[in-house]
Amino acid sequence: MQTKQYSIKLNKKHEADTVKKQCKMCGKVTVFTDTTIRRHNANGKNIYQFAIYKCPKNHSWNKKLDIYKSFTNHVDPATLVPSEFELIEEGEKISLSVSGSESYEINITGAEGNFRIDRTLADHIEGWGRTEIAQKIKNGHILLNNCLTKPSHKLALHDRISITINE
Ligand SMILES: [Zn+2]
Numbered sequence: 001m002q003t004k005q006y007s008i009k010l011n012k013k014h015e016a017d018t019v020k021k022q023c024k025m026c027g028k029v030t031v032f033t034d035t036t037i038r039r040h041n042a043n044g045k046n047i048y049q050f051a052i053y054k055c056p057k058n059h060s061w062n063k064k065l066d067i068y069k070s071f072t073n074h075v076d077p078a079t080l081v082p083s084e085f086e087l088i089e090e091g092e093k094i095s096l097s098v099s100g101s102e103s104y105e106i107n108i109t110g111a112e113g114n115f116r117i118d119r120t121l122a123d124h125i126e127g128w129g130r131t132e133i134a135q136k137i138k139n140g141h142i143l144l145n146n147c148l149t150k151p152s153h154k155l156a157l158h159d160r161i162s163i164t165i166n167e
Helices: 117-124 130-138
Strands: 003-010 018-023 028-043 046-054 060-069 086-088 102-111 142-144 160-165
Touching: 003 117, 018 060, 028 060, 117 130, 117 142, 130 142
Parallel strands: 003 086, 003 102
Antiparallel strands: 018 028, 028 046, 046 060, 102 160, 142 160
């Protein structure tokens, strides 16, 4: 059976940040709003983190947030997402296969705040509601760190969710 691996970083929702600056496309000073979407670009040993901001006309501006070196004392290697894991960005959803037997693994690479497993999965899996997810948790098709859990369980950093679909 093939296992697809994903990672999700859970962060508290915060007020959208805005910045007044010149928009090259609009040709005037306008207000850019943080879309809360983050991008990581690796360049040699450096990893650059950008926040994507948009002007009212939807032009993008990438604000550089952080530069961190990979595999130094400043970065816990466990917090770096291995390349084989597909990072699910905020607002993105995972599409699970509807045919055949497949298994999925979701790694939690950040958990700032209270995130119930059922709500988190409903927010991140295309077409799955909380009731359906609660049922799969109860019947063991969704496991947390290889153990049975309950729908109200709060997720923590480094938690691993396994999902098995048997058709
Ligand atoms: Zn613009």
